[in-house]
Amino acid sequence: MQENTNINGAHDGNSDSNGVTGSCQLRVAIIGGGIVGVAMALGLLRRNMAVRLYEQAGNFREIGAGVAFTTNAQTCMALLSPDILAAMKAVSTKNESPYYTYVDGYRCGPDQTDDDNDMRETQLYQLHAGTTGFDACHRAHFLDEMVKHMPEGVVAFRKRFETYAFDEDLEEFTLRFEDGSTATADVVIGCDGIKSRVRQVLLGEDNPASYPGFAHQVAFRGLVSMERAVATLGKDKAHNQCMHTGPGAHLLNFPVAQHTLMNVVAFAPAPGDWVHERMVAPAGEDELPAAFAGWRPAVRAIVGLLQELEEGRLDKWAIFDTYEHPAPTYASGGVCIAGDAAHATSPHHGAGAGMGIEDALALATVLDLAAKTMQGGDGSKTKRATVAAALAAYDAVRRERTQWLVRSSREVSKTQQVGCQVLSHQPQDGISEVIIVKCPVEG
Numbered sequence: 001m002q003e004n005t006n007i008n009g010a011h012d013g014n015s016d017s018n019g020v021t022g023s024c025q026l027r028v029a030i031i032g033g034g035i036v037g038v039a040m041a042l043g044l045l046r047r048n049m050a051v052r053l054y055e056q057a058g059n060f061r062e063i064g065a066g067v068a069f070t071t072n073a074q075t076c077m078a079l080l081s082p083d084i085l086a087a088m089k090a091v092s093t094k095n096e097s098p099y100y101t102y103v104d105g106y107r108c109g110p111d112q113t114d115d116d117n118d119m120r121e122t123q124l125y126q127l128h129a130g131t132t133g134f135d136a137c138h139r140a141h142f143l144d145e146m147v148k149h150m151p152e153g154v155v156a157f158r159k160r161f162e163t164y165a166f167d168e169d170l171e172e173f174t175l176r177f178e179d180g181s182t183a184t185a186d187v188v189i190g191c192d193g194i195k196s197r198v199r200q201v202l203l204g205e206d207n208p209a210s211y212p213g214f215a216h217q218v219a220f221r222g223l224v225s226m227e228r229a230v231a232t233l234g235k236d237k238a239h240n241q242c243m244h245t246g247p248g249a250h251l252l253n254f255p256v257a258q259h260t261l262m263n264v265v266a267f268a269p270a271p272g273d274w275v276h277e278r279m280v281a282p283a284g285e286d287e288l289p290a291a292f293a294g295w296r297p298a299v300r301a302i303v304g305l306l307q308e309l310e311e312g313r314l315d316k317w318a319i320f321d322t323y324e325h326p327a328p329t330y331a332s333g334g335v336c337i338a339g340d341a342a343h344a345t346s347p348h349h350g351a352g353a354g355m356g357i358e359d360a361l362a363l364a365t366v367l368d369l370a371a372k373t374m375q376g377g378d379g380s381k382t383k384r385a386t387v388a389a390a391l392a393a394y395d396a397v398r399r400e401r402t403q404w405l406v407r408s409s410r411e412v413s414k415t416q417q418v419g420c421q422v423l424s425h426q427p428q429d430g431i432s433e434v435i436i437v438k439c440p441v442e443g
């Protein structure tokens with residue numbers, strides 16, 4: 001990869017060898033250094049690709065609180081690069097129980113009281129967390145650990161991607177950044193998140209699929225000291241994942257940071273449009289308590305713990321997704337999108353980042369194959385055709401599964417509301433089970 005003269009004709013000062021970290025002739029530009037972009041880079045470096053990652057911010061940073069990974073995501077991390085799994089394991093926290101627990105956070109059960117100290121809630125059902133359990137981490141800790149494995153010279157900060165153009169003669173892309181600099185690459189992977197600019201250029205600015213839509217929900221998030229959480233809720237509830245369901249809203253807590261913090265995310269309905277420019281906005285003082293007024297004391301206590309943070313100046317996070325206008329393709333020629341850039345989802349499966357890790361594994365696999373094909377081939381296929389075939393294969397294997405997640409997450413959200421009734425549990429194989437839940441019809 002090399003940075004060329006910028007569009008004003010001035011050289012940006014980077015040497016030609018910058019970022020070329022492998023011997024393979026495929027030069028891959030990754031746009032975006034979130035969890036998916038960084039994992040993508042480590043997976044490609046492991047396969048001796050020449051990788052350059054362009055991040056708009058001045059350093060790596062993750063905002064938000066906790067993130068948890070399914071067994072499947074963990075398997076993909078190991079296959080992508082054992083360094084990624086090791087990074088996650090170094091900072092992750094396991095649930096004490098092997099199950100996720102869903103409770104009625106709203107109705108007072110027969111043996112319960114409305115006394116503020118009665119933290120009991122009725123258990124609705126439990127789901128097995130998979131063979132390796134659900135590992136949860138502080139987002140920033142995980143990203144920091146992964147970045148430790150990134151060689152010098154791979155990452156270029158303060159590079160806000162604007163557009164690309166393909167040179168037919170040279171068979172390469174020229175990327176242009178907001179600061180006027182340019183760079184060249186054979187493959188462009190957009191890992192630039194929910195508002196992906198790469199998706200806009202790939203699908204067209206007039207295409208509604210280039211933009212996410214508001215899911216009419218907001219999330220309030222925070223990390224509470226485990227000491228405070230245990231004192232308020234008791235050890236069992238504070239140290240284990242628990243989904244508190246109720247009318248129109250729900251609240252999830254799980255332990256992170258080696259059980260020193262309790263991650264909390266509370267979801268509330270938000271009818272109407274999202275009018276703020278950013279996806280995070282200051283919440284009104286009463287907004288969170290109002291969403292959970294009249295709920296069980298345990299839920300109101302967790303809301304109180306969230307309000308203690310930042311002296312009550314909580315933010316609310318708009319939930320956007322690609323539900324209404326899913327991307328008709330994730331790839332075209334030598335350009336593709338992955339992670340939230342391709343399939344931003346509401347977070348009710350807790351699997352958006354995990355799906356992005358799966359994307360990264362699929363991409364690393366097909367690009368590795370493309371590179372080997374080019375090295376060992378008879379030259380009958382151009383680099384351009386080989387890369388395009390690899391990315392078309394990526395699109396074919398990833399689109400259906402990831403767009404299912406986006407749809408299913410919206411459905412799952414409904415089952416996390418009171419009024420849903422568990423009809424039956426059907427154990428399948430000792431680990432998984434089918435739970436039939438009847439939910440009220442909308443409208």
Ligand SMILES: Cc1cc2nc3c(=O)[nH]c(=O)nc-3n(C[C@H](O)[C@H](O)[C@H](O)COP(=O)(O)OP(=O)(O)OC[C@H]3O[C@@H](n4cnc5c(N)ncnc54)[C@H](O)[C@@H]3O)c2cc1C
Binds near residue numbers: 056
């Ligand atoms: C409340 C909530 C809870 C969640 N919980 C879970 C969970 O438990 N488990 C799970 O698997 N998932 C979870 N998710 C989903 C998960 O957070 C996302 O799927 C994941 O973080 C997306 O990562 P990403 O790297 O694709 O995008 P991002 O993290 O958004 O990273 C994109 C990067 O690209 C950069 N960028 C953007 N535009 C440009 C540009 N033009 N040029 C250069 N750089 C650019 C940004 O600065 C950023 O660094 C949750 C989401 C929410 C909202």
